Amino acid sequence: MDTRRHLEWGVLSAPMVIFLLLFLGFPALVNIVYSLSSVSFQTLRSPELSGFSNYVTVLTDGNFWRAIWFSLRFGTITALAECLIGFVLAIFLAPLFEKRSWLLAIIMLPLMVAPALVGLMYRLVLHEFVGPVPHYLWAWFGSAPAFLNATNAFWTLVVVETLQWTPFAFLLFYMAYRAIPFDVREAAQMDGSSAWDMLWRIEIPLMAPTIAIALFIRFIDGFRVFDNVYVLTGSGPGGSTRSLSIYVYEAFFRQGEIGPAVAASVLLFIASFAVLFAINQGLARRAR
Amino acid sequence: MHRTLLKSLTLGLMAAAAPLSAAQAAVTVLGWPGGPEETALRAVADIYNAQDGLAEEDRVEVLFFARDGFWDKLQADLAAGTQAFDLNLIATYSIGRYAPFMEPVTLSDEAESVYGESVLSTMQFEGQQYGVPTDLSLHFMYFREDLIEALLADADAAAVYGDISEEYLGERLEPKAPDEWTWDDYAATALYFTQAVNPDSPTRYGTVLQMQNLLFNMMVWQSTARSYGGNWMDDEGNITVDSDAYRRGLELYKMLYDAGATPADSTSYEFPEANAAFVSGQVATMLQWNGAAGELTNPETAPAVADTVGIVAPPAGDEGRFTHIHGLGFGLNQNAPNKEGALAFLQWLSTEEAALAYAANSGAPALTPEVVAAIADERPDLVQLGEFASQYGYVMNGATGANALSVYELQAQHFTGYWTGQETLDEALAAVASGMEDMLAE
Structure with a gap:
């Protein structure tokens, strides 16, 4: 029986394994080879092994660490902001959405726009001479902040990212909020719980796994941000808005530094794997 | 029944393959999209294609992809040995980077009198001509x-x-x-x-x-x-x-x-x-x-x-x-599937007829005073372009390198x-x- 079951598992999982090997395993292997090689666009098919020099180059590059810092900061702040706003909207607007569910479609609209287009849109919206935001600020206050200068660009990007992706967090929280059984709330009310107690002691604990997943997904998305940042500010004055993805892109295509670019992406892969592994272990332990 | 089905399938496949092979036989030119350069390239391609006696396989088709990241995509395509285009855009500041994936070309006999030596040199790398300088930027x-x-x-x-x-x-x-x-x-x-x-x-x-x-x-x-x-x-x-x-x-x-x-x-x-x-x-x-x-x-x-x-x-x-001056132009992809047809188009593109047509359709070629005179009323800015390029134009030492x-x-x-x-x-x-x-x- 066991043998037959193993065979069935093997057959059923084979397409997925083959898919992963072809589309993830092969590129990963090529990346590892390139990261250990001296390679250029002319020698893509004949790289020469050069040990760990690419890794040394990356790890001693100040721009790499600045990009890591930008990505960490950006990922953390946007994930927290999106989840906080999404949570508040989900809780306080839930009664409204239950009566008028079509409003959900409106809230979801920002998710329908490609991030690069969002970047392009805000490039126009925030431009001092063609954008509506600076236009009205000038008209009402006689001046407008420089949204994309070196001082403000980071926070402008945070706001743009938050405006686009808060609906995603909202949707998760709204579904989790609605999934709380009615009898649980009813029982709490009969026990005399206040609205605050209900939220703090019943609803938030029941929504905690969703909150954790939403925070994690939004952090990952923020950490690897590329499109809208690249379109809005490029890597920013002095590289001030260079995320890790932009660092890898620029090293690869703009500077032709293929080995270091791939080494940086391998380092990123290792770090991501370590974090995911730790989270998985933690969840498994908690489940036991 | 089977034979009829087979025949239908074969005819269907042939019909489907016909436009594909025609497209592969044509000369495909990858241009700079979304600006006057695109307008000008489309216009000269139409003029070239309208020539009497032009073989079907030498007809020119134009291809564009987005400006954002254009040079990065081009580099990846060329390095991958693409055959999607025969001729591609090149610029003075990137010739050194793309030269390993391109081939030097020989232009028409008129080229020097049309563009002048200094403008032709904006498309040269290590002493060899890599393209026709269609647009000058300054x-x-x-x-x-x-x-x-x-x-x-x-x-x-x-x-x-x-x-x-x-x-x-x-x-x-x-x-x-x-x-x-x-x-x-x-x-x-x-x-x-x-x-x-x-x-x-x-x-x-x-x-x-x-x-x-x-x-x-x-x-x-x-x-x-x-x-x-x-x-x-x-x-x-x-x-x-x-x-x-x-x-x-x-x-x-x-x-x-x-x-x-x-x-x-x-x-x-x-x-x-x-x-x-x-x-x-x-x-x-x-x-x-x-x-x-x-x-x-x-x-x-x-x-x-x-x-x-x-x-x-x-x-x-x-x-x-x-x-600062640099030129945009067109050069030959090393893996061009139709090199002969591509070279024929480049030769024509470097003639006075083509240069004037390109200029008349929003292009910005830097032409010699004798040639630009023919279009000075229509495009006075090109006279200024030529003057400024010859009097004040420069390329920094090393700025055409890889x-x-x-x-x-x-x-x-x-x-x-x-x-x-x-x-x-x-x-x-x-x-x-x-x-x-x-x-x-x-």
């Missing part, structure tokens, strides 16, 4: 004639101008006509027309600088350094950017930015943002690519300023006036860092000089 100083005339005619305004120049530049200057400007005159004019400096200014800003961390913005800026005698390298190959000339050019931009003479968001501006600022009527001067002339002088696209836009060559430094784009990228990062106060001038110049040593030594 810089114009655009200015508002109405504002400058008013300034020149008003003694009180001249006194204010003198006070401002004394305060910001340490020297009392008098207003001058733009064609006589030094960089200090330009800066004083920009400051005078800035409301943050001169509350009576009719415009919000005196100029608009393109300060985004972008390689093309270095090409716009570097004529300041060049006019003070700056260069990437000396004749012995020593990197020379850490010089007084570079310092003066960089400090000029920083002073204007800090004084508010350019929008505070200029650090995110490139070509379109700067044009948008200028056409708003709130900016008095702008150093910009010649490609903007059509938009800025067209009443439909620039209703607030089109009638008052003046154009001169960039201002002078101690060493004279200079403008790593030229990387050098521009490096400069863009550190010089924008200096302008926005994230690096000191010494740090920025030292980092650029050190990086260039590595890049240009390779």
Whole structure:
């Protein structure tokens, strides 16, 4: 029986394994080879092994660490902001959405726009001479902040990212909020719980796994941000808005530094794997 | 039944394959999308295809993909040995990077008399011709004639101008006509027309600088350094950017930015943002690519300023006036599936007939005086283009090498860092000089 079951598992999982090997395993292997090689666009098919020099180059590059810092900061702040706003909207607007569910479609609209287009849109919206935001600020206050200068660009990007992706967090929280059984709330009310107690002691604990997943997904998305940042500010004055993805892109295509670019992406892969592994272990332990 | 089915399938496959093989047999040209270059290429391709007796397999088809990341995508395609196009766009500053994936070409006998030797050289690498120079890019100083005339005619305004120049530049200057400007005159004019400096200014800003961390913005800026005698390298190959000339050019931009003479968001501006600022009527001067002339002088696209836009060559430094030049053109993909047809099109593209057709359809070829005379009434800007290119045009030493784009990228990062106060001038110049040593030594 066991043998037959193993065979069935093997057959059923084979397409997925083959898919992963072809589309993830092969590129990963090529990346590892390139990261250990001296390679250029002319020698893509004949790289020469050069040990760990690419890794040394990356790890001693100040721009790499600045990009890591930008990505960490950006990922953390946007994930927290999106989840906080999404949570508040989900809780306080839930009664409204239950009566008028079509409003959900409106809230979801920002998710329908490609991030690069969002970047392009805000490039126009925030431009001092063609954008509506600076236009009205000038008209009402006689001046407008420089949204994309070196001082403000980071926070402008945070706001743009938050405006686009808060609906995603909202949707998760709204579904989790609605999934709380009615009898649980009813029982709490009969026990005399206040609205605050209900939220703090019943609803938030029941929504905690969703909150954790939403925070994690939004952090990952923020950490690897590329499109809208690249379109809005490029890597920013002095590289001030260079995320890790932009660092890898620029090293690869703009500077032709293929080995270091791939080494940086391998380092990123290792770090991501370590974090995911730790989270998985933690969840498994908690489940036991 | 089976035979009928088989026959139907075979015919169906043949029908499906027919347009594919025709497309593969045609000459495919990858062009620069979304601007006058696309319009011009489409027009000359139509003219070429309309020739009597042109074989079906030599017909030209044009192909475009987005401008964003164009050169990166092209590099990836060429390195992968693409056969998707026979001819592709090349630029002076990237020939060295793409030459390993391209083939030198021989142009028509007319090419030298049509373009002249110096313009043909913008498509050369290591002594070999890699393409036809279809468009030349350089810089114009655009200015508002109405504002400058008013300034020149008003003694009180001249006194204010003198006070401002004394305060910001340490020297009392008098207003001058733009064609006589030094960089200090330009800066004083920009400051005078800035409301943050001169509350009576009719415009919000005196100029608009393109300060985004972008390689093309270095090409716009570097004529300041060049006019003070700056260069990437000396004749012995020593990197020379850490010089007084570079310092003066960089400090000029920083002073204007800090004084508010350019929008505070200029650090995110490139070509379109700067044009948008200028056409708003709130900016008095702008150093910009010649490609903007059509938009800025067209009443439909620039209703607030089109009638008052003046154009001169960039201002002078101690060493004279200079403008960066580079050419865009078309060269032969090493893996072109139809090399013969592609070479035939390139030969035709380098004739006088093709060059004039290209110019008549919005292109910007730099033509010799004898050739441009035929189209001077229709395209007076091309006469100016040729004059400025021959009198003030320059290419920095090393700026056609394989790593030229990387050098521009490096400069863009550190010089924008200096302008926005994230690096000191010494740090920025030292980092650029050190990086260039590595890049240009390779």
